[in-house]
Amino acid sequence: MPIDLYRFFIMFERLQKKWKVGATQLLLIICTFAIGGSLTGYIGKKLMNLLSLERGALWLIVYILLVTLLWPLSVLLVSIFFGQYRFFTQYLRKMGQRMKIIKKNEQFPVSLGSSVDAENKVIRVAIFASGAGSNAKKIIEYLRDSSLISSRVEVALIVCNKPGAGVLQIAAQNHIPTLLIEKERFFRGDAYINELKQLEIDFVVLAGFLWKVPDALIRTYRDRIVNIHPALLPAYGGKGMYGHHVHEAVIASGEKESGITIHYVDEKYDNGDVIFQARCPVVESDTADSLAARIHQLEHLHYPVIIEKLLMGLKQNRG
Numbered sequence: 001m002p003i004d005l006y007r008f009f010i011m012f013e014r015l016q017k018k019w020k021v022g023a024t025q026l027l028l029i030i031c032t033f034a035i036g037g038s039l040t041g042y043i044g045k046k047l048m049n050l051l052s053l054e055r056g057a058l059w060l061i062v063y064i065l066l067v068t069l070l071w072p073l074s075v076l077l078v079s080i081f082f083g084q085y086r087f088f089t090q091y092l093r094k095m096g097q098r099m100k101i102i103k104k105n106e107q108f109p110v111s112l113g114s115s116v117d118a119e120n121k122v123i124r125v126a127i128f129a130s131g132a133g134s135n136a137k138k139i140i141e142y143l144r145d146s147s148l149i150s151s152r153v154e155v156a157l158i159v160c161n162k163p164g165a166g167v168l169q170i171a172a173q174n175h176i177p178t179l180l181i182e183k184e185r186f187f188r189g190d191a192y193i194n195e196l197k198q199l200e201i202d203f204v205v206l207a208g209f210l211w212k213v214p215d216a217l218i219r220t221y222r223d224r225i226v227n228i229h230p231a232l233l234p235a236y237g238g239k240g241m242y243g244h245h246v247h248e249a250v251i252a253s254g255e256k257e258s259g260i261t262i263h264y265v266d267e268k269y270d271n272g273d274v275i276f277q278a279r280c281p282v283v284e285s286d287t288a289d290s291l292a293a294r295i296h297q298l299e300h301l302h303y304p305v306i307i308e309k310l311l312m313g314l315k316q317n318r319g
């Protein structure tokens with residue numbers, strides 16, 4: 001590969017990691033920068049013509065000032081067409097903060113309706129998952145794109161107990177660090193509480209995590225650890241009730257309805273306070289697979305939104 005192309009790929013990868021974006025989004029961001037820059041130059045020249053200044057030092061100073069003011073506006077305008085408005089508002093806000101033009105807890109260019117400005121610390125979320133990680137994926141994407149809270153929340157860690165689980169790939173695609181836990185240390189050791197503390201994890205989301213969470217971890221994250229269960233608790237919960245076992249039991253009992261339960265995690269299986277439930281029908285032809293698919297849709301629709309709400313509440317309480 002020619003050396004320049006190689007350098008380009010390295011730079012491309014670095015930017016992806018730095019900005020925590022996928023390849024397609026980075027391409028859209030680059031296009032926005034390029035077109036936004038050209039638009040700035042174009043409008044800048046047109047305005048300078050209107051001023052009809054003599055070319056010289058003054059002309060240059062005015063032009064530089066004009067372009068500096070126009071650039072953020074042009075880039076923001078173009079970003080709307082490339083679907084990158086949210087990225088650029090955050091990018092410009094960070095630039096403004098670095099240049100001390102805007103204060104740390106100020107939104108730029110306008111508040112997007114966030115009610116979580118009270119404190120500037122980013123809430124760091126860990127997602128615990130053992131399987132495919134479809135819920136984890138939806139949560140990561142939703143929080144990253146949330147106009148309410150994305151700048152104040154970071155999915156900072158994926159905790160997994162299964163080497164090769166799909167969720168690890170999702171973590172890699174999103175450049176999120178992972179912690180592969182080992183049974184002995186989780187149950188008989190310190191349950192990795194120190195690692196979580198060191199990584200400043202504020203909130204824990206269980207999304208298809210198949211081990212019971214040790215009491216010490218629950219105590220550390222009391223009211224800041226939530227789970228999703230693929231049935232309407234308290235029915236079809238408890239030890240052994242996970243994945244297909246749940247759906248098989250629901251179908252075998254002839255239920256006409258099932259659903260999802262999002263709840264706080266306490267020391268007993270599937271027992272903590274219910275935060276939210278949603279229902280779906282169980283039809284006669286249902287198999288565990290078809291019901292699981294319907295339940296997954298409900299989970300993907302609601303779990304990220306409920307987590308966003310909880311995190312906003314968390315932030316307000318801290319503030």
Ligand code: GRF
Nearest residue numbers: 131132133134135208229230
């Ligand atoms: C979900 O159905 C969830 O309710 C249960 O485990 C499943 C995880 O699925 N706790 P996925 O790995 O998020 O696709």
